[in-house]
Amino acid sequence: MSASVKDVAEAAGVSVGTVSNVLNRPERVAAATVARVQDAISRLGFVRNDAARQLRAGRSNSIGLVVLDARNPFFADVARGVEERAAEHGLTVLVANSDEKADRERAHIDLFEQQRVHGVLITPVAESLPRLQRLRERGMPTVLVDRESQDGGFPSVAVDDVSGGRIAVEHLCAIGRRRVAFVGGPLSLRQVSDRLEGAQRAVADRDDATVEFIGTNALTVEAGRDAGHRILERAPSARPHAVFAANDLLALGLLQALVMTGDVRVPEDIALIGYDDIDFASSAVIPLSSVRQPAALIGSTAVDLLMRIADDSTAVNDHVVFQPELVVRASTGGLAAR
The missing domain is CATH 1.10.260 (434 Repressor (Amino-terminal Domain))
Known part of the structure; x- marks a missing residue:
């Protein structure tokens, strides 16, 4: 005993x-x-007995983090920022992967509530957030990560994805590309729809430029390769002059599909730009231009906001929005080392 x-x-x-x-x-x-x-x-x-101690305290010393895709290095960088800042507060981080599935997201949230975590950081799958509203009603701080709520009802830390989409396509237009394809999906993901909106805004006042939407069912390398093959099935004259991918994983898959045949040169025939600026972007066989998000800073700022809410309930109206940064590399004609 x-x-x-x-x-x-x-x-x-x-x-x-x-x-x-x-x-x-x-x-x-x-x-x-x-x-x-x-x-x-x-x-x-x-x-x-920490479990008993936490039960008496009403809250554990852990933070729950739910990401859309644990395979995506962007979310790994976000998690690193969360863990580093949480450690400064004596908290641990429980990371869960929704895999862009609403039922898995709900299961993770239920588990975190049962464990009485100190709070929840989440990149939600859908716009409707009734499960998160219940958490808030029960006094559990919740912060949206890499997403703003449509009605501003939840505190959030995000990047201006509309601006990111705009600067990506403005760059493509500036290097002479007029027929642009946006590859991404599903559009139910706010990040994807915002980046598409930004791309469309970039050509809204241009009579000589267009943005075509090529949908995918996921934001993965495999989905990017599939989109690339669909582009290659077209006659050369019907292909886009440039492709803006909703994230770097899609862009890397597109790059693989386009260059493997030897029929398409990047960037000479099709310029390519991604989003997130993950580490693999700069080390691709053709270094990838991208729109950079400060992933680790997003994570650490989300923890700061969560702790602020725990101490001051009026902080639930706080929203932090970072501006994205264009990184030009060889895939759009820039210097590889840039």
Whole structure:
């Protein structure tokens, strides 16, 4: 049978309250007493019951993080930023992958609620957020990551994806490309629809430029390769002059499909730009131009906002929006080392 707090108190010759202070607030206890209690803990092999402690406190020392696709290096960078900042607050991070599926997202949220996590950071699958609203009603802080809520009802940390889409296509137009294809999907993902909207705004006042939408069912390398093959099935005269991919994984898949046949040169025949500027973008066989998001900063800022909400409920109206940055490389004619 494992030792209890009462056993430790008796062995150290102190009260149960003193043992509790040593475990939770050692700065309040004399150094000699702390040493005596720690010696008793070591001799008895006492292990604190964090689950019971968290139940009494009403909240655990973990943060729940739900990402859209754990395979995407962008979300890995976001998670790194979350973990580094959470550690500064003495919190751990539980990472869950929704895989862009609403039912998996709901299951992860239910689990986090059962575990009474300190709060939830989430990139939601859909615009409707009733499950998150229930979390908030029950007093669990929730922050949207890489997404703003349509009605502004949830605090959020995001990048201006409309602006990102606009600067990507403005760059393509500036290098002389007029027939642009936007590859991405599903459009139910806010990030995708916002980037498409930005692309369309870039050509709205131009009579000589167009943006065609080529849909995908996912934001993966495989979906990018499929889109690339669909483009290659067209006659050369019907192909776009440039492709803007909704993220870098799609762009890398497109790049593979376009260059493998040897019939298409990038960027001479088709210029290509992605979004996120993941590490693989700069090391691709043809270094990939991209729209950079500050992924780790998004993660750390989300934790800051979560902690602020935990201390001040009025912070639920806080929204942080970062501006994206254009990174030009060889896939749109820039210098490979740039």
